[in-house]
Amino acid sequence: MAKAAWVFPGQGSQSVGMGMDLADLPQTQARFAAAEAVLGWSVPEVIQDAEDKVSNTRYTQPCLYVLESLLVDLLKERGQTPDVVAGHSLGEYVALYAAGVFDFATGLSLVKQRSELMAAASDGMMAALLGFDRDDLQAQLAANPGAVLANDNNPGQVVISGTPAAVEAVMGSVKAKRAVKLNVSGAFHSPLMASAAETFAAVLAPVDFQESQVPVLSNVDPTPATEGSVLKQRLVQQMTGSVRWREISLALPSLGIDTVVEVGPGNVLTGLIKRTCKELALVNVGTLAQLESQG
Structure with missing residues (x-):
């Protein structure tokens, strides 16, 4: 059934x-x-x-x-x-x-x-990453403790969240097909x-x-x-x-x-x-x- x-x-x-x-x-x-x-x-x-x-x-x-x-x-x-x-x-x-x-x-x-x-909650920012290496992402998050994995959506799409400096550092370090800042008021999750x-x-x-x-x-x-x-x-x-x-x-x-x-x-x-x-x-x-x- x-x-x-x-x-x-x-x-x-x-x-x-x-x-x-x-x-x-x-x-x-x-x-x-x-x-x-x-x-x-x-x-x-x-x-x-x-x-x-x-x-x-x-x-x-x-x-x-x-x-x-x-x-x-x-x-x-x-x-x-x-x-x-x-x-x-x-x-x-x-x-x-x-x-x-x-x-x-x-x-x-x-x-x-x-x-x-x-x-x-106006502090922080969020960004979506598409088409990336998960081990690379985990390493960059570990190196930038002000950012975290906010949404683990599927194997090829995640959202990171945290302080603007940390999120931008991760975006600049991880090789991804696309990295897009989200239009949200704060660092949710x-x-x-x-x-x-x-x-x-x-x-x-x-x-x-x-x-x-x-x-x-x-x-x-x-x-x-x-x-x-x-x-x-x-x-x-x-x-x-x-x-x-x-x-x-x-x-x-x-x-x-x-x-x-x-x-x-x-x-x-x-x-x-x-x-x-x-x-x-x-x-x-x-x-x-x-x-x-x-x-």
């Missing part, structure tokens, strides 16, 4: 107008209203803003969470359910929602506070986020995490877990820890997964997984047409 993993993209997958083909559905109207009650601003207004307001970290993360959680509910209404879930950075919050760890409003409140803390992470840990502390209904593969630990306290602790570590997406991808076949459904805008995660696990069937559900093709 087919087993499916649902995966949820994070920051970088957003685009102006994303999800607005779902806007006429009554479930969408209700979700936007519920989101505005938590956020104090309108998700569809931000998504449709011509100045690309949706790419500001403060807005990106809540908008992605709202859209992806809506798609989760619409898929479940159509009788679809995941056997395993995982999310890339911000997407991990949607994975926990999909697994029943917390309700929509609780997750959105956490994402709102996370996005505000990350938007305020690095020790430079420690202050924000400490504040966020206090926000998370009183929140009740239920046992998940399906196994969750977390960014900082890609082994399957269902215990609420474990999943919460992994989330505490996520802001400063590396996103181990390559290992998450490699774990899926060993868990009997044969199909991966990327729930959210774009196809970033299916693109990454395609290069890591060629045997997996890949499905994208981010538009009304794609949703309706799921039955």
Whole structure:
């Protein structure tokens, strides 16, 4: 019997107008209203803003969470359910929602506070490297302790994060097909986020995490877990820890997964997984047409 993993993209997958083909559905109207009650601003207004307001970290993360959680509910209404879930950075919050760890409003409140803390973290920089020697990269990171591996996305693509001097030193030393500075406000998934992470840990502390209904593969630990306290602790570590997406991808076949459904805008995660696990069937559900093709 087919087993499916649902995966949820994070920051970088957003685009102006994303999800607005779902806007006429009554479930969408209700979700936007519920989101505005938590956020104090309108998700569809931000998504449709011509100045690309949706790419500001403060807005990106809540908008992605709202859209992806809506798609989760619409898929479940159509009788679809995941056997395993995982999310890339911000997407991990949607994975926990999909697994029943917390309700929509609780997750959105956490994402709102996370996005505000990350938007305020102006120190540091991030850069993507494509087509490189992994041993060479590890050696250069060891020689430049101000930089760390932030996203291990697949064998040929990573993101490094840290102080501008250290990140630029690594970029200048590693032979890569491409090295691109990312347009982000801070050094996400690095020790430079420690202050924000400490504040966020206090926000998370009183929140009740239920046992998940399906196994969750977390960014900082890609082994399957269902215990609420474990999943919460992994989330505490996520802001400063590396996103181990390559290992998450490699774990899926060993868990009997044969199909991966990327729930959210774009196809970033299916693109990454395609290069890591060629045997997996890949499905994208981010538009009304794609949703309706799921039955």
